[in-house]
Amino acid sequence: MNTGTAPAPAPATDPAGEGPTIAVRHLLARIGRYTFLCAVLGFFALPLLWLATAPFDDTPTITASLPQFTLDNFRALLDNPYALSSLLNSVYLAAGTAALVVTFAALAAYALSRVRVPGRDALLYGLLLLSSIVTGTATMVPLFELAFRLNLIDSRLGVILILSGGLLPAAIFILKDFMDSTPTSYEESARVFGASALQIMRHIVVPVVRPGLATVGVWAVANVWGNFLVPFLLLRGPEKAPAAVIMYTLYTEGGQADLRLLSTFSLLYSLPVALMFVFVSSRYGFRFHGGIKR
Amino acid sequence: MAQVTSPPDQVVEGRRPATGASPGPDAAGLGRARATGFLVPSMVLILLFLVVPAAWTIYLGITNYRLTGLAAANPEIVGLDNYTRALGDERFGSSLVLTLQFVLGSAVIGQAGLGFAIAFALRDRRGPLRRVVEAFVMLAWILPSSVVAFLWIALLDRDAGTLNTLLGIPGTAWLLDHPMLSIIIFNTWRGTAFSMMLYAAALENVPRSHLETARLAGASTWQQLRDVVFPRIRGHVLTNLLLISLWTFNDFAPFLITAGGPEQRSEILPVYVYKVALSGGELGFGAAISFIMLLINLVIALVYLRMLGRRKEKA
Numbered sequence: 105m106n107t108g109t110a111p112a113p114a115p116a117t118d119p120a121g122e123g124p125t126i127a128v129r130h131l132l133a134r135i136g137r138y139t140f141l142c143a144v145l146g147f148f149a150l151p152l153l154w155l156a157t158a159p160f161d162d163t164p165t166i167t168a169s170l171p172q173f174t175l176d177n178f179r180a181l182l183d184n185p186y187a188l189s190s191l192l193n194s195v196y197l198a199a200g201t202a203a204l205v206v207t208f209a210a211l212a213a214y215a216l217s218r219v220r221v222p223g224r225d226a227l228l229y230g231l232l233l234l235s236s237i238v239t240g241t242a243t244m245v246p247l248f249e250l251a252f253r254l255n256l257i258d259s260r261l262g263v264i265l266i267l268s269g270g271l272l273p274a275a276i277f278i279l280k281d282f283m284d285s286t287p288t289s290y291e292e293s294a295r296v297f298g299a300s301a302l303q304i305m306r307h308i309v310v311p312v313v314r315p316g317l318a319t320v321g322v323w324a325v326a327n328v329w330g331n332f333l334v335p336f337l338l339l340r341g342p343e344k345a346p347a348a349v350i351m352y353t354l355y356t357e358g359g360q361a362d363l364r365l366l367s368t369f370s371l372l373y374s375l376p377v378a379l380m381f382v383f384v385s386s387r388y389g390f391r392f393h394g395g396i397k398r
Numbered sequence: 399m400a401q402v403t404s405p406p407d408q409v410v411e412g413r414r415p416a417t418g419a420s421p422g423p424d425a426a427g428l429g430r431a432r433a434t435g436f437l438v439p440s441m442v443l444i445l446l447f448l449v450v451p452a453a454w455t456i457y458l459g460i461t462n463y464r465l466t467g468l469a470a471a472n473p474e475i476v477g478l479d480n481y482t483r484a485l486g487d488e489r490f491g492s493s494l495v496l497t498l499q500f501v502l503g504s505a506v507i508g509q510a511g512l513g514f515a516i517a518f519a520l521r522d523r524r525g526p527l528r529r530v531v532e533a534f535v536m537l538a539w540i541l542p543s544s545v546v547a548f549l550w551i552a553l554l555d556r557d558a559g560t561l562n563t564l565l566g567i568p569g570t571a572w573l574l575d576h577p578m579l580s581i582i583i584f585n586t587w588r589g590t591a592f593s594m595m596l597y598a599a600a601l602e603n604v605p606r607s608h609l610e611t612a613r614l615a616g617a618s619t620w621q622q623l624r625d626v627v628f629p630r631i632r633g634h635v636l637t638n639l640l641l642i643s644l645w646t647f648n649d650f651a652p653f654l655i656t657a658g659g660p661e662q663r664s665e666i667l668p669v670y671v672y673k674v675a676l677s678g679g680e681l682g683f684g685a686a687i688s689f690i691m692l693l694i695n696l697v698i699a700l701v702y703l704r705m706l707g708r709r710k711e712k713a
Binding site: 140147152153165214216219221242 | 440448512547675699
């Protein structure tokens with residue numbers, strides 16, 4: 105039963121004698137299931153076709169079609185002043201946020217996991233609920249205001265801080281789960297030998313929970329990489345804008361969109377997260393840790 | 399599997415034996431003071447960029463604050479005017495209805511329904527078919543939203559879109575004639591992966607022998623689902639519905655496709671707030687609507703917790 109779907113050969117040895125009806129039913133169920141899966145595959149693959157064909161077509165159109173193969177389109181990327189720099193901006197935002205989230209969340213999760221703070225669980229669930237409720241869209245007015253007062257408008261640091269604040273509760277939640285399931289005996293013996301709390305953290309705890317840190321890091325990068333709203337709200341001008349915002353301006357501003365640029369840029373911008381996904385799923389198996397998307 | 403997404407209470411109950419009560423109050427010798435020090439950086443960021451904005455929304459909502467002009471310099475407290483105005487506003491009302499359609503259509507029916515159906519159809523397969531289907535569903539989920547938004551604009555284009563070419567009906571303007579249907583199907587496509595993965599994990603908890611027994615007893619697929627599968631995964635279903643409802647309710651991605659148009663026919667609440675507050679400059683009024691959104695989110699969360707609680711009482 106591991107590989108087969110319905111027990112197809114059953115009718116032949118069916119002892120009850122109601123073979124035909126059951127066989128027909130199983131056959132129908134099986135056909136139904138394959139038809140359904142093919143439809144699903146078509147539905148999910150169809151919009152992606154264009155991303156696979158247009159970048160390599162010498163005259164890209166809106167329609168997905170077999171390309172007249174060329175790599176010339178990628179030159180359009182070099183001609184656009186903001187295309188490559190926006191990808192760098194995205195890297196900067198994603199790396200900054202991931203570093204901040206992983207560091208802070210690891211410290212907080214460790215403290216929450218090892219020291220009995222009164223009201224710890226309530227605090228954790230409260231924050232988690234808050235972070236899923238208070239999303240960027242519901243609080244965009246005060247976020248904009250706050251950034252304005254703190255002089256963080258048009259500042260990449262502002263975007264990093266705001267994104268980190270939103271990701272931290274879930275990150276702490278995930279990491280505390282990892283910390284809770286590691287034994288404390290190493291820490292106890294290190295302490296006997298006089299290691300300080302930060303030393304214990306760096307040399308014992310971090311290596312043990314590294315998969316957890318990697319999970320949170322990847323999750324944070326994926327979140328920031330695709331985030332459109334926060335940089336769209338806070339950053340003025342295209343010099344600092346990350347790829348998400350530049351991508352949007354490419355097809356909304358200035359009349360006819362340049363499909364060469366648009367298609368190659370989409371592909372280049374999508375590639376890092378797609379590769380990261382392949383890497384994570386082949387290395388760790390894609391485990392479910394609360395979702396990459398928020 | 400499904401560690402974080404399984405209902406919070408279950409995670410805690412499941413984990414507690416691992417920590418046990420054993421490691422004493424403080425195995426690592428951290429001490430209260432240092433533990434607090436470890437907590438401070440996170441808490442400062444969370445307080446500043448999560449709690450403060452939430453509280454600020456409440457305050458701004460009772461002012462006539464604007465982005466520009468006289469009221470920008472001296473915002474006045476206008477009490478509940480913004481709220482009475484919002485509740486009497488036809489545009490707000492229709493936006494709310496559209497949002498509910500969006501959540502019900504794309505999250506509850508679309509993502510949860512399709513996600514479960516895929517997970518169920520793939521439940522006992524291991525081969526390449528499963529990997530390919532899962533990879534495409536996942537790809538739709540992990541690609542950046544501004545990229546997938548354009549992919550859908552291209553797919554649905556009136557004259558040269560791939561969909562119209564395939565169906566042989568050029569000239570059908572999906573985004574103009576059926577904007578809501580378009581963004582509902584788009585969001586189903588976009589977010590099904592999460593539900594699929596969650597239900598795939600949940601279905602592993604349903605003993606195969608029980609399904610087998612039910613099937614041999616002649617139960618139809620629907621009966622198997624109702625009597626064997628659903629009672630076991632109800633907690634996962636609730637968690638899933640809560641999360642995807644909240645995410646969908648606050649989703650800004652449809653803005654990238656239709657920008658709320660044409661004629662506000664796909665203007666869901668997040669797009670409405672953006673237009674009123676940041677394009678229109680009425681920050682106070684926008685904040686009031688944001689606060690109403692927060693309240694609705696809270697109600698969704700409470701209804702879920704309530705149902706989860708009732709489920710536990712029954713068990």
